[in-house]
Amino acid sequence: MDTSQRHYQQFETVFADLYPPLCHYALTFVKDPELCEDIVQEVFARVWERRKDLLHTDGIRYYLFTAVRNNCISHLRREKSSGTVAFTEKDAESGDYPVVPPKEGQDKLDDEQLLVEAINELPVKCREVFVLSRLGNMKYKEIAETLGISIKTVENQLSKALRSMREFLKKKGIETMSREKRLDRRSDISHLGE
Known part of the structure; x- marks a missing residue:
């Protein structure tokens, strides 16, 4: 070649x-x-x-x-x-x-639209960090370099973003797993890889 x-x-x-x-x-x-x-x-x-x-x-x-x-x-x-x-x-x-304007007149929001709305509600730095991390699959160090912030700030902003998104979804009537439930679920399925 x-x-x-x-x-x-x-x-x-x-x-x-x-x-x-x-x-x-x-x-x-x-x-x-x-x-x-x-x-x-x-x-x-x-x-x-x-x-x-x-x-x-x-x-x-x-x-x-x-x-x-x-x-x-x-x-x-x-x-x-x-x-x-x-x-x-x-x-x-x-x-x-905003990320994108929410669609109006929809009786039922689909998952993607709900995610977009949740992202739109995030504070600016949280939004950028979330998008780079979750949609861009960037590592914390790469995000820190891209945005000119510390790795600790990236961690804090991502935690804040996830917390805000859980609260947003809860307000929309969608229950999310608590930290304890997520950890329990991980331990329940961890033996499957053995």
Whole structure:
């Protein structure tokens, strides 16, 4: 297999693995799913242009999430300067924007929509940490580096996010397992792997 074929296969694998979580991550900044896809595709186009340098690095996941974040914020700043959206530098820092607007007029929310609403309710940093961790499958260290925060802050924000989401679901009438029940369940099934 020649180098160009190897680059293509590496790119294809990275794209297949990371495109969906990167789009979800972009939704934490930009409300429009189509725009999110455009932003992520633009980042992947740059990766393809620089494939010789980027595809061989261990930090490709870190690079992609950081690039998507930066592109989303740049897009919001451009919209603000053109007057199409009320967005300020303070908004960029505070991250005061929803993942996606909740759908209205639905009699019954499906699981995915309920998850989106729960994520929208999270404080900004919790939301970013949750999306990177659970949708982006990033390690705490990678999240800390991407967001410029400590690993301990990542742990605290993720705990806060999970607690908030459990409370949100409880308000919606969906019971979640308590910590004790989760630990009991783990011990009940731990013998199955033996």
